[in-house]
Structure formats: structure tokens, C-alpha cells
Amino acid sequence: MTPLLSVRNLRVAFPTRSGLFEAVRGVSFELGRERLGVVGESGSGKTMTGRAILGLVRPPGRVDADRMALSGESILNLPERRMRRLRGARISMVMQDPKFSLNPVMTVGRQIVEGYRLHTGVSRAQARDKALEMLAAVQIRDPERVFHAYPHEVSGGMGQRIMIAMMLAPDPEILIADEPTSALDVSVRNEVLRILDRLVRERGMGLIFISHDLNLVAQFCDRVLIMYAGRVVEELPARDLHAARHPYTQGLLNSLPRLDRPVERLAVLQRQAGWRDAPPEGAA
Amino acid sequence: MTRTTRAWLLSDAPQTRRQARLGALYQGWLTFRANRLAMVGLAILVLLVLVAGFAPWIAPQNPYAQNLAQRLQPPSAQHWLGTDALGRDILSRLIFGSRITLFIVGTVALIAPVIGLFVGTVAGFAGGWVDQVLMRITDIFLAFPKLILALAFVAALGPGIGNAVLALAITSWPPYARLARAETLTIRRADYIAAARLQGAGPLRLLIGHVWPLCVSSLIVRVALDMAGIILSAAGLGFLGLGAQPPMPEWGAMISDGRSYILDFWWVAAMPGLAIFVVSLAFNLLGDGLRDVLDPRGGRE
Amino acid sequence: MVQPDMLDQPGRDGPPPAAGAPSGRAMRLGRRFAGVALSLVLTLLGLLLVTFVIGRIMPIDPVLKVVGERATQAQYDAAYQAMGLDKPIWQQFLRYMAEVLRGDFGRSISTGHAVAQDLRRVFPATLELATLGTMIGVLVGVPLGVVAAARRGGWIDQVARVVALVGYSMPIFWLGLMGLLLFYGILGWVGGPGRQGIVYDGMVPTVTGLILVDSLVAGDWAAFRDAFSHIVLPAGLLGYFSLAYISRMTRSFMLEQLSAEYVVTARVKGLSERRVIWGHAFRNILVPLVTVIALSFGSLLEGSVLTEIVFSWPGIGQYITKALLAGDMNAVLGGTVVVGTCFVALNLLSDILYRLLDPRAT
Numbered sequence: 037m038t039p040l041l042s043v044r045n046l047r048v049a050f051p052t053r054s055g056l057f058e059a060v061r062g063v064s065f066e067l068g069r070e071r072l073g074v075v076g077e078s079g080s081g082k083t084m085t086g087r088a089i090l091g092l093v094r095p096p097g098r099v100d101a102d103r104m105a106l107s108g109e110s111i112l113n114l115p116e117r118r119m120r121r122l123r124g125a126r127i128s129m130v131m132q133d134p135k136f137s138l139n140p141v142m143t144v145g146r147q148i149v150e151g152y153r154l155h156t157g158v159s160r161a162q163a164r165d166k167a168l169e170m171l172a173a174v175q176i177r178d179p180e181r182v183f184h185a186y187p188h189e190v191s192g193g194m195g196q197r198i199m200i201a202m203m204l205a206p207d208p209e210i211l212i213a214d215e216p217t218s219a220l221d222v223s224v225r226n227e228v229l230r231i232l233d234r235l236v237r238e239r240g241m242g243l244i245f246i247s248h249d250l251n252l253v254a255q256f257c258d259r260v261l262i263m264y265a266g267r268v269v270e271e272l273p274a275r276d277l278h279a280a281r282h283p284y285t286q287g288l289l290n291s292l293p294r295l296d297r298p299v300e301r302l303a304v305l306q307r308q309a310g311w312r313d314a315p316p317e318g319a320a
Numbered sequence: 321m322t323r324t325t326r327a328w329l330l331s332d333a334p335q336t337r338r339q340a341r342l343g344a345l346y347q348g349w350l351t352f353r354a355n356r357l358a359m360v361g362l363a364i365l366v367l368l369v370l371v372a373g374f375a376p377w378i379a380p381q382n383p384y385a386q387n388l389a390q391r392l393q394p395p396s397a398q399h400w401l402g403t404d405a406l407g408r409d410i411l412s413r414l415i416f417g418s419r420i421t422l423f424i425v426g427t428v429a430l431i432a433p434v435i436g437l438f439v440g441t442v443a444g445f446a447g448g449w450v451d452q453v454l455m456r457i458t459d460i461f462l463a464f465p466k467l468i469l470a471l472a473f474v475a476a477l478g479p480g481i482g483n484a485v486l487a488l489a490i491t492s493w494p495p496y497a498r499l500a501r502a503e504t505l506t507i508r509r510a511d512y513i514a515a516a517r518l519q520g521a522g523p524l525r526l527l528i529g530h531v532w533p534l535c536v537s538s539l540i541v542r543v544a545l546d547m548a549g550i551i552l553s554a555a556g557l558g559f560l561g562l563g564a565q566p567p568m569p570e571w572g573a574m575i576s577d578g579r580s581y582i583l584d585f586w587w588v589a590a591m592p593g594l595a596i597f598v599v600s601l602a603f604n605l606l607g608d609g610l611r612d613v614l615d616p617r618g619g620r621e
Numbered sequence: 622m623v624q625p626d627m628l629d630q631p632g633r634d635g636p637p638p639a640a641g642a643p644s645g646r647a648m649r650l651g652r653r654f655a656g657v658a659l660s661l662v663l664t665l666l667g668l669l670l671v672t673f674v675i676g677r678i679m680p681i682d683p684v685l686k687v688v689g690e691r692a693t694q695a696q697y698d699a700a701y702q703a704m705g706l707d708k709p710i711w712q713q714f715l716r717y718m719a720e721v722l723r724g725d726f727g728r729s730i731s732t733g734h735a736v737a738q739d740l741r742r743v744f745p746a747t748l749e750l751a752t753l754g755t756m757i758g759v760l761v762g763v764p765l766g767v768v769a770a771a772r773r774g775g776w777i778d779q780v781a782r783v784v785a786l787v788g789y790s791m792p793i794f795w796l797g798l799m800g801l802l803l804f805y806g807i808l809g810w811v812g813g814p815g816r817q818g819i820v821y822d823g824m825v826p827t828v829t830g831l832i833l834v835d836s837l838v839a840g841d842w843a844a845f846r847d848a849f850s851h852i853v854l855p856a857g858l859l860g861y862f863s864l865a866y867i868s869r870m871t872r873s874f875m876l877e878q879l880s881a882e883y884v885v886t887a888r889v890k891g892l893s894e895r896r897v898i899w900g901h902a903f904r905n906i907l908v909p910l911v912t913v914i915a916l917s918f919g920s921l922l923e924g925s926v927l928t929e930i931v932f933s934w935p936g937i938g939q940y941i942t943k944a945l946l947a948g949d950m951n952a953v954l955g956g957t958v959v960v961g962t963c964f965v966a967l968n969l970l971s972d973i974l975y976r977l978l979d980p981r982a983t
Contacts (some may be wrong), residue, residue: 092888116894124891136882141904141980150900151890186980203889459660460667463968465923465960468941472675472953475945548790555792556927560942575795579931582798583806593795601790 040209040242041067041089041127044103048084048266051096059084059097061266067210071236071243073257073274075250075288081266082246086212089244090127091119107209125155128203129212130232133219134195138187144171145183148202155206170201174231193224197231204235210242218247229256250277250288262288265312284311348613358609364602372418379412383569392585402587404577410591413569417592420570421599424485424554424563425547431489433539436496441531443497444504445523455501461494467556474562481570484563488553492546499542503535537614544607548600555596571596657972661965666718668961672954673717677710683950687730726955731947736955739940744959745830746816747929747936750856751921753833757860758867759914765864766871770879771898781868788865793858797931800854812851814933821847855932859925863917870913874906881905908979915971919964 048060060081065072074082088099091114104112111122131137139147148167149160158166164183171179174197187195196216203211213232217225233256236243247253253260254277262270262285270282280286287305330347334340352358371378380400387407395402401410443454461469473487474480507513507530516530557563558572566573571592578589676683685692688700701707705716720727726736769781804811812818816832821844825836833852836844878884879902887901926938933939937956944952976982 090889092885120891120893122891123889129885129889131882131886133882137886139883139887139901139905141907141978142901150892154891188981199886202886456660456663456667459664460671463664463668463961463964464671465919465957465964467926468923468938468957468960469671471926471942471945472672472957475948475953476675552790552792556794559792559794559927560930561946572792575792575798579798582802586802589795589798593792593799596792596795597790600792601786604786604790 038105038108039066039068040107042103042105043085043089044101046085046088046101046104047099048081048088048093049098049100058266060088063263063266063268065261065268065271067242067244069240069242070259071233071245071257073253073260074244074246074263075248075253075260076263077248080263082263083214084266085263086129086214086244086246089212090123090129091116092123121155124151124203124208125206126208127210127212128206128208129214130196130199130203130216132215134187134190134192134199135219137199138195140187142186143183144185144187144190144198148183148198148205151202152205166205167201170205171198173204173235174198174201175227176201191224192220193228196220196228200228200232200235204239207239208241210244211236212244212246214246215248216245217252218249250292253277264307267312269311282311283308351613352609355609355612357605358612361602361605361607361609364598365606368418368599368602369422371415372422375415375419379409379415381409381412383408383413383416384567385409392581392588394585395587401591402585404574404588405581410574410588413574414571414592414595417569417571417574417595418599420481420564420568421551421554421596424481424488425550425603427485428488428492428550428554429543429547431485432492433496433543435489435493436498437500437532437535437539439493440497440500440502441504441527441535444501445508445527445531451501454497458494458497461491462498464491466491467553470553470557471560471562474557479562479565481564481568484554484557487557488550492550492553495546496539496542499538500535503538504531507531507534541607541611541614544603544610547603547607551596551600551603653976657969661969664965665962668958668965669718669721670714672957672961673714676717676950676954721958726958727951729944729949729952729955731944731949731952736951739952740937740955740959741830743935743937743940746934747922747925747938749831749833750852750859750925750928750934750936751918753852753856754859754863754921754925755914755918757857758863758917761860762864762867763871763910766868767875767898767903769868770872770875771894773876778872781872785865785869788862791862793862794927794931796861797855797858797928800858801931804854811854812847814931816848816851816935817844818847818851855925855928855934859921859928863921866917867910867913871906871910874909875902878902878905908975911974911978912971915967915974919967922963923960 043066044064046060046063047058049056049058051057063081063085074085076082084093087093088101089104089111091099091111093099099113101112104110106122106126111119114122138144145164145167148170149163152158152166153160153163156163168179168183171182176182176194176197182190182194182198187198190198200216216232217228220228229252232243235241243257245253245257254274257274260272260274260277261268262280262282264284270280270285272280277285278289280289284307287307291305328339329343331339331343334343385408387403389407390399390403391405391407393399393403393407399409399411401414404410404413439454439458443451443458470484470487470491473490474483477483477486513526513530516526521529554563555570555572555575558570558574559576561573561576564570564573574592575589575596578585578587578592582589684697684701684704684706687704688696692700705713708716724737726740728734729736729739732739765777765781765784769775769778772778801814805813825832825839825841825844828835828838832848833845836842836848875898879898881902884897884902887897892900923938925934925936926942928934929936929939930942937960941953941956941960944950944956
């Protein structure tokens with residue numbers, strides 16, 4: 037069976053004054069109907085990987101890969117017009133902070149309806165019904181009222197649920213969630229995750245969950261990619277994370293405090309230049 | 321420059337404060353130098369300063385010497401830019417006029433930002449009613465049409481180059497005050513101000529030692545960008561007969577002189593206008609370059 | 622396990638306040654406007670104070686201007702008292718203020734009319750010029766700035782940059798002279814100085830004072846074309862300066878918005894670039910843009926001083942300048958107060974528009 041998404045040797049580079057900066061240097065993975073976690077420090081290239089899949093790397097940035105295919109069809113460097121038809125409709129993305137990722141001068145309803153109508157071409161009234169249904173699906177109690185609200189009138193947790201509703205309305209096959217809970221209050225984090233999880237499962241979607249939070253990913257995902265300096269250094273099932281072999285992954289794990297195993301002093305993450313180019317662990 | 325000096329300047333780990341400072345300056349210069357248009361602006365202005373400085377030696381003729389037999393001559397080998405209604409050589413007048421332009425711009429650019437810096441930082445730092453009063457005054461000046469206010473001042477004080485400078489300075493400080501106040505408000509809450517205060521620094525010391533130096537770079541950018549505007553306003557006053565008085569070769573006044581002959585003897589008005597344009601363009605280019613260096617937040621706009 | 626609805630506590634995660642609670646918003650709006658109004662009144666008061674002070678420090682004896690050089694000492698003293706100059710200075714100021722508030726700016730010495738009457742005549746001329754100039758500036762400058770930002774570094778961006786640089790560096794009165802030389806003197810494409818050809822002077826009944834509008838109202842096409850041929854050059858000139866400024870500001874506002882996250886969201890949704898730019902980013906710059914346009918309009922009302930002189934345009938700038946040179950202080954101060962009030966009114970207008978356009982403003 038063809039995977040939902042297959043990426044081989046993805047590279048993203050930006051020209052800078054001091055030469056070419058390679059943000060992503062040969063990332064390969066496949067995504068089925070599962071929850072794939074992508075973990076790494078800031079600057080490890082995880083966000084750029086997500087944007088490259090969506091064709092959102094703006095010039096002068098360059099995307100290059102041996103293969104990038106959506107259900108077997110190549111989507112590498114498609115003409116913008118064709119890419120636009122995929123974006124939102126088949127692959128979508130939820131970003132970090134709803135405070136910035138929702139348009140502040142448009143009502144929530146209009147923002148949801150806009151994308152949905154674009155891809156389905158339904159009438160205004162139908163789109164509105166769908167938007168209300170989606171708002172209800174992300175467990176917003178009074179969809180009618182929120183529909184007419186402006187983003188600044190809703191809280192962060194609700195904003196992120198609106199974002200999820202908006203991005204899932206056209207029924208995409210893949211959702212990229214880029215640090216979807218990092219900007220939220222701890223108290224609403226789990227709620228948003230649970231909603232996200234339920235919707236993704238119900239619809240049999242593939243989820244790419246980008247995060248810097250190793251524990252969160254371990255709990256939430258099926259499989260984890262560990263990224264370092266634009267590469268995947270290790271790939272393993274989430275439940276085997278504690279058995280990670282790569283020293284970087286172990287370092288990341290050891291720098292987290294654990295209630296069940298308190299230590300005098302948290303380990304400082306040590307990095308080695310050699311990791312930059314070594315082949316990934318676990319990728320057989 | 322030798323390799324070692326360069327390395328010393330660009331060092332990631334400066335050993336002394338002086339090295340760090342010089343290094344930062346050198347970095348800025350590199351950024352500036354990469355901006356070709358800004359370098360063109362700088363070159364024009366250096367040339368202008370040289371021309372103004374050596375005017376008596378460069379000018380082919382006496383800018384005041386009238387020769388009615390030679391009046392309104394078109395540009396020729398003898399008079400490169402032609403002559404005006406009194407037979408004076410326009411090129412020589414432009415060369416001497418550069419001194420007046422530089423004088424006006426330089427003086428206004430010294431006075432206005434200083435007033436603005438003082439008003440703005442005091443308002444921002446003191447807060448409360450001092451802030452209210454000072455900002456209200458600033459608003460009143462801003463509400464005034466600038467050129468008309470300058471006109472009124474000159475008319476009240478009497479026309480002349482000194483009064484023109486004064487009027488321009490009086491009308492151009494409010495934006496600097498606004499800017500300095502905004503900067504002060506962000507600086508005021510900074511931790512190092514709190515630290516200095518804990519060490520017992522008084523308000524005056526904080527203001528002079530900590531707030532002013534940080535406001536200066538954004539003010540410099542603003543001044544550089546405003547220079548062209550000052551030149552244009554000064555020329556406008558001259559054009560209306562309220563700036564430098566005849567027979568001084570002020571560029572704006574020269575355009576005004578040529579206005580009556582514009583249809584038949586275009587060069588009399590055209591040449592000084594070109595001079596004004598080139599110099600204010602140079603200031604604008606320089607200002608853009610400086611902004612890129614000194615105010616990275618402004619981005620490469 | 623926590624029920625999702627329990628997280629919907631108002632305040633932290635609750636829905637927005639019900640639409641049926643407008644009284645809070647109305648009250649906040651009311652208070653805001655009261656604050657704005659107060660600061661406007663203070664600014665206007667300051668404006669009057671400054672004009673009053675300028676009037677006092679002028680080295681011109683207002684009494685002498687009224688009674689003439691050959692008046693006797695008795696006549697002089699009588700006029701001196703009639704003008705209230707023997708009263709303390711603060712009483713003089715109050716009197717001045719009361720007069721201005723009644724719309725009485727005194728009599729102009731050079732025209733012999735009441736200043737208020739003169740202003741009613743000259744102001745529409747300036748208004749017509751500045752409005753047309755601003756229209757050009759907005760209609761050309763805004764799209765230019767948006768496209769320059771969207772295609773940053775492209776050729777349109779370069780053109781916009783040059784257009785703005787030249788606009789910022791050009792002496793307006795000189796460009797006006799050169800324009801007259803070329804388009805009127807050499808090519809003969811446009812009408813010469815002034816608002817109308819002599820033939821049409823006073824032929825169109827005054828309704829608004831704006832000749833373009835009045836001639837249309839009267840259905841007089843010949844007069845309209847004549848007026849248009851006269852206004853096109855000065856308005857185009859002012860329009861150019863306005864567009865230099867507006868396009869630059871539009872560009873930098875747009876660049877800021879285009880790097881915002883919600884733009885990425887819009888692209889993720891699959892919107893076309895045009896919709897991302899005009900439907901999303903552009904809507905977000907409307908607020909600062911309105912302020913910029915108001916500022917630009919205000920500066921054209923004022924900046925037209927030099928343009929009006931060059932084109933012999935019978936507007937308020939020319940009126941004030943002539944009055945200044947003639948030492949006609951009533952006219953100068955009256956004109957200055959009117960222009961200053963326009964500035965303040967424009968500020969108020971942009972403040973109101975800001976509140977209407979930005980849903981976040983309360």
C-alpha cells in the first residue's frame with residue numbers, strides 16, 4: 037500500500053550573505069494513517085520540513101528532494117496553481133500561536149468559511165453550516181456566537197480549537213501540527229490535544245506532530261523522528277523512546293526532570309560535530 | 321588595511337571595550353559600504369563639502385559680479401550654466417550657494433534634534449504631568465502647518481538667513497521629541513536602568529548617562545532622513561523671499577529670480593533647482609544607508 | 622477527566638461577551654471619545670495661543686495699520702482703546718478667543734474684506750487642489766506600495782523606490798515651474814496659471830466653491846474642461862508628492878503584515894496569492910493607512926503654499942503668504958487657525974475611522 041506521504045532526501049536551503057544555509061539536509065520518512073512525532077531543538081529544521089511539504093518555502097529559499105509524493109503522486113516543486121489545490125484540501129497545517137495565526141480583522145466564521153468554500157465550492161449557507169458543525173466538533177459550546185467573534189475575543193485554547201476546526205473543515209488527508217500547544221496554558225493543552233487526536237483518528241488522517249517536547253510526543257504519537265541540525269538522527273516507535281540509542285536523543289531525555297527518578301543535577305545537553313553527518317540510527 | 325587589523329576588528333571575542341566599539345563601527349561601515357546607492361550619496365555630499373570649502377578657488381567668476389552686457393546668456397563654454405538677469409555667472413553662484421545650504425542644514429540639524437531629545441527624554445522619563453504638558457506642547461506644534469508656522473516666524477522676526485534657520489529649527493523639533501519619548505519609554509523599564517538606580521544613580525545621571533546615548537542612534541537616522549526635507553523647506557523659504565536676502569546666492573531665491581524668465585530663459589531657474597534636487601537626493605540616499613546600519617529594526621526598507 | 626465544557630469558563634477560555642452587552646462597549650467608546658475630544662480642545666486652544674503670541678511679537682503696529690500713518694494722536698489712542706490693547710494681556714487673549722469662536726477673524730487690511738469672508742472664498746480652491754492631489758496619491762500610491770511589497774526586489778519595487786526617492790528629494794516649486802515650462806509653455810497641453818481661463822471667470826454660479834463640481838452642477842462642460850486643464854498640473858504635482866509618501870508607507874506596512882503568521886495560515890488554506898495579499902494582509906494595514914492618508918491630505922492642504930504661488934492658484938496658502946508679506950496679521954492668523962483646525966479635524970477623523978475599521982479597538 038502506498039503511504040499517504042513519502043519524502044526522500046528532502047533539502048531546504050537559503051542563500052545568505054555568508055553562503056548557502058541548509059536548514060534541512062536530506063530528511064527521509066514515510067507517513068501512513070498514523071501520528072508521527074518530529075522532535076528537535078529550535079533550528080533543527082523541523083518547522084522547515086513541514087513548510088517544505090506544503091510548498092510554503094518562499095524564494096529565495098530552495099526545496100529539493102529525490103522524492104516527495106502524496107499518495108504516490110509527486111508534489112515536489114509543483115506549479116503554484118496546482119499546489120494551491122492541494123494545500124488546505126489535502127494537506128493542512130495548524131501553527132503554534134492562534135494569537136498570530138488567525139487574521140485579527142476577520143471574524144472567525146469568515147476565516148473558516150473562506151477556505152472551505154474555496155475547495156468545495158458549496159454555497160454560503162452550506163459553508164456556514166459546515167463551519168458551525170466544525171466548531172461544535174472541536175467542542176466549542178456556543179458555535180453561533182464564536183462564529184461571529186473576532187480572534188481577539190477568544191482565548192488561546194479556544195483560538196487553537198478554532199484553528200483546528202478551520203484546517204480540518206475541507207477534510208484533508210494530512211495535518212501538520214507545528215507546536216500546536218506550546219503557546220497555550222498548561223491547563224488547556226491536554227484538552228486541545230485530545231480534540232486533535234480524536235478528530236485525526238475519526239477521519240483516519242495522517243498527523244505530523246512537530247514539537248520540542250519529547251515527553252509529549254512519546255505519549256501522543258505512534259512513531260518519533262528525532263531531528264538535529266537539519267537531519268533525522270534517529271527514528272523509533274514512541275513507546276521505545278526510553279531505549280533510544282543515539283546519544284543526542286539520550287541527551288534530550290536526560291535533560292528532562294523526572295518525578296520517578298529525581299537527580300541531583302540535570303544533565304547539560306552535549307552536542308558533537310560528528311552527529312551532523314552520521315547516518316540516522318534505527319532507519320534500517 | 322592589513323589582514324591583522326581586519327581580523328582584530330572583526331573578532332568574535334573582543335578583548336577590550338575599545339576593540340568591541342571599533343569592531344562594531346567597522347561592521348557598520350561594511351554594511352554601509354555594501355549599499356552602493358548610499359555610497360553615491362556619501363560621495364556627492366563629500367564633494368559638496370569640498371566645493372563649499374574651496375568655493376573661492378573653484379568658482380570661475382565672482383558670484384556677485386554683475387555684467388549687464390552678458391545678462392541671460394544660455395549655457396556656453398564661457399558660462400557653463402549660463403548667466404542670470406544681472407549677468408552673473410550661475411555656476412559660480414551655485415558654488416557659493418552650497419555654503420549657505422550647508423550652513424542652514426547643519427545648523428538646523430544641530431538645533432532641532434537636541435531640543436527634541438531634551439523634551440522627549442524628559443517627558444518620557446519623568447512621566448506624569450510633566451509628560452502630559454510637554455507632549456501637549458509637542459502636539460500643538462505638530463498640529464501647526466509646518467511651513468506656514470515657519471513663514472509666520474520669519475515674518476515676525478524679519479526675513480534673513482539666521483531667522484530662517486531659527487524658524488526651521490522651531491518647527492522641526494516635535495517629531496524628534498516624539499521619537500525620543502518613545503525610545504525612553506522602552507528604555508525606562510529596562511533592567512539595567514533599575515540596576516543603575518539601585519546603585520544610587522540620580523535621575524539626571526540616568527538621563528544623561530543611560531537614556532541619551534541609546535536615543536542618539538535612532539535620532540541620527542531620523543536626522544539624516546530629514547536633512548533633505550530641511551533643504552527643501554529652506555529653499556522654499558528662500559523662494560518666497562523670506563530666507564537669505566539678495567544678493568546672496570541662495571538656491572531657492574535663485575529659482576525665484578529665474579521664475580519671471582522661465583518661458584524664455586529656462587536655465588536661470590532650472591540650474592539651482594537641479595542643485596537642490598541632487599543634494600537632497602544625496603541626503604536621502606545617505607539616510608537610507610545609515611538606517612540600514614544603525615536601525616536594524618527598521619529592516620532593509 | 623475534565624469535561625471540555627468545564628474549561629469554557631468565561632474569562633479564560635469562554636466565548637466572547639454576548640452581543641447583547643453593548644452598553645459596556647458603548648461606555649468605553651464614549652469615554653475614549655471624551656478623552657480624544659478633550660485633547661483636541663486643548664490642542665486647538667494651544668493653536669490659538671500660539672497665533673495670538675505670534676500676532677503680539679510681530680514688529681508691526683496693528684493700530685497704525687488701522688488708522689493709517691497720518692492719524693492724529695487722539696485718533697490713534699481711540700483706536701488703541703477700541704482694539705482693547707490697553708487691557709491686560711490675558712483679557713486680550715480671551716477677547717481674541719471669543720472673536721475666533723464666533724468666526725470673526727477681523728478685517729483684512731490688504732483686501733479690505735472680513736478675513737472670514739476671504740477665507741470662505743480661498744479655502745475651496747485649496748480644498749479642491751488638495752483633494753484631487755490626495756486622490757491621485759491614494760489611487761496610484763496604495764496599489765504601487767502593495768505590489769512593491771508583494772514582489773519585493775522585483776522591478777515594480779525598484780520603480781516604486783525611485784519614484785519615492787525622487788519625490789522626497791524634489792523641490793516642489795521647482796518641479797511646478799518646470800512642469801509649467803514644458804506642458805504649458807512648450808507643449809501647450811494644459812491651462813496656464815490660475816484656476817480658470819479669463820473667459821470663464823465668474824461664469825459658473827458658486828455652489829460648493831469647487832469649480833470642477835460647480836461646473837458639473839451647472840452642466841457647463843466647457844467650463845469644466847477649462848477648470849480641469851488648469852487643475853491637472855498642480856494637482857498632478859501634489860499627487861506625485863502624496864503618492865511618493867503613501868506608496869512608501871504602504872509598502873512598509875505591507876511588508877510587516879506579509880511576514881505575519883496569519884498570512885501563512887491563509888496560504889495553508891490554499892488561497893491564491895492575490896487573495897492572501899488583498900483579502901488578508903491589506904485589510905490589516907487599512908488602519909495605519911487611513912492615518913497616513915489623513916496626514917498626507919493635511920500636508921497637502923499646507924504644502925500647497927508653494928504650489929499655489931507657482932501656479933498663481935487663489936487658495937489659502939497664497940492668501941496667507943501674501944498677507945504675511947503685506948504685514949496683514951488678521952489674515953495670516955485667520956488662515957493659520959483654519960489650516961491648523963483642518964489638521965486637528967483630520968486627526969480626529971482618522972481616530973474615528975481607526976475605531977470603525979479595527980475590531981480590536983474599543
